[in-house]
Amino acid sequence: MEKSRLDEFHEVYRDLHRHPELSFxxxxxxxxxxxxxTALGYTVTTGVGQTGVxxxxxxxxxxxxxxxADMDALPVLEATGLPYASTVTATNANGLEVPVMHACGHDVHTTALLGAAEELAGDPSWVGKLILVFQPSEEIGKGAIAMIEDGLISRFGTPDVVLGQHVAPLPAGVIGLREGAAFAASDGLxxxxxxxxxxxxxxxxxVDTVVLAAxxxxxxxTIVSREVAGTETxxxxxxMLRAGDAANIIPDSAVLELSIRTFDPDVRTRVLDAVTRIVNGEAETAGAPRKPEIEFIHSFPSVVNDAPAGDRVSAEFARVLPQVRVVDPGVVTGSEDVGMLAEAAGAPCVYWLLGGADPAKFAQAKTIDDLTKVVASLPSNHSPKFAPVIEPTxxxxxxxxxxxxxxxxxPAAH
Structure with a gap:
């Protein structure tokens, strides 16, 4: 892509970063x-799965x-100090006014897919069909299923492969691609x-619900430390824990929200069963007048990268992008609902990590262990200080x- 076009996408990115929006x-x-x-010649449909494009x-x-690519942001107060930092607030699903930030890099994802859309639209050398999905509400795990239920596959076509990426604090210039179970399943309770x-x-x-919640x-x-084997993840x-409104009033209810990540379905079942057992047991021990209510906020499976498709993409990265280093990042305990799109289509999925950290910070890293230590020291996704470098990301x-x-x-016939 020419520098003038790249510069334009830099501005698109800064604009999206300044104006983050919550899920849906x-x-x-x-x-x-x-x-x-639309300007590039794509047939465009809006409002798919509420706010998807x-x-x-x-x-x-x-x-x-x-x-x-996913589009939504998080209820996080930005602390990057960037000249294009977000100062946006919005009303969340609970009716509360909260700060909003692209703390997970979905502004990078959206901008990169817009750039790829331009590159591919301007390239006459291919035939086939491109379906570009700009998904809402990944952060609360509801966007992929909303688009599927709104007829994503039946309305726009069944893909032969589902591709995507997620920016991460790996050095820019590194792509992390793992075959098999790559991102954890996620359950929100x-x-x-x-x-x-x-x-x-x-x-x-x-019956003090603050003490009970504690x-x-x-x-x-103790579930992970005492009920999950060291060889399991x-x-x-x-x-989130919310209880009470004043120091001298004992509240009659408390609300907790949990995030659970697993890779193995059996481990997931055991963890969820343990949560139910512990919550009900603690409530009974405290003499609670009613059983607790346990409800799912979201639930989606792990992202499983198809091995042959992953090999195919890795080989092409090596051939076409020699400045990029492809590594196996190991399993990622973060979660993504992109796998649901591939599952709904019955298609292979290839989803990789896109390095977005300043390469200069890794100048002294000589080994994978060194690189891992530097990554651990940097602000991670969901941090108020998460700030990918614009280039070369x-x-x-x-x-x-x-x-x-x-x-x-x-290739198109000539």
Whole structure:
């Protein structure tokens, strides 16, 4: 891509970063995407899965390739100090005004796919069909299923492969691609504990849900340490606990939200069963007047990269992008709902990590262990200080998507 065009996409990225939008609120972003795709000659459909955008470029007989990027941001107060930092606030699903930031890099994903859309539209050398999916609401795990239920496959076509990428604090210039189970399955749970409220001076007349919630939180931490084998992988995180409004009032309810990550279905079942057992057991021990309510916020499977398709993409990266180093990053305990798109289509999935950290920070790293230590020291996805470097991240991200797509799209006859 010419420097003038790259510079334009830098501005697109900065604009998206300044104007993040929460899940299912991506109206401005979707409008930018739709306008750009339309100008490039794609057939564009908006409002797919509420706020998703699909662009189709059909050049006749050949493979059908789906490229996917997510668009939503997180309720995080940005602390990067960047001149294009977000100052946006929005109303969340609970009616609360919260700061919003692209703390997971979906602004990179959207910009890179727009760049790849331009590259591929301007390339007459291929035939086949491109389906570009700009997905909402990945952060709460509801966007992929919303688009599927809105007829993504039946309306736009069944892809032969689903491709995508996720920016990460690997050095820019490195792509992390793992075959097999690559990203963890994710289950989000909301637990409502019921007690008996009362005056803070008379706790003996109450069933204190603050104490009960604290007991539940501590006991949940024993699932991974005491019920999951050292050879297995699981993560149980309590990311939200809400109880009470005043120091002298014991509340009669408390709400916790959990994030659970697993790779093996048997481990997932055992972890979820343990959560239910512990929550109910702690409530009974506390003398709660009602059983807790345990509900799923979301649930989606691990991302499994197809081995032959992954080999095919890796080989093409090595051939076309010699400045890029492809590594196996190991399993990623973060989660992604992109696998649901491939599962719905019955198609192979290839999903890779795109390095977005300043390469200069890795200048002294000589081994994989050295690189891993530097990565661990950097702000990670979801951090208020997460800030991918614009270059070479965007150029590589654009080229990686376009290269992967061309791997399936057939050469045009001359």
């Amino acid at each position: 609120q991506e109206h401005r972003t979707a409008g930018i995407v739709a306008d750009r795709l 699909v662009g189709v470029l059909d050049r006749g007989a050949g493979a059908t390739v789906m490229l996917r 909301r637990i409502t504990l019921h007690g008996r409220g009362g005056h803070g001076s008379r706790p003996e007349t109450t 007991s539940v939180v501590m006991r949940l931490q 699981a993560v149980v995180t309590v990311g 965007l150029e590589i991200g654009i080229n990686a998507l376009a290269t992967a797509a061309r791997t399936w799209l057939a």
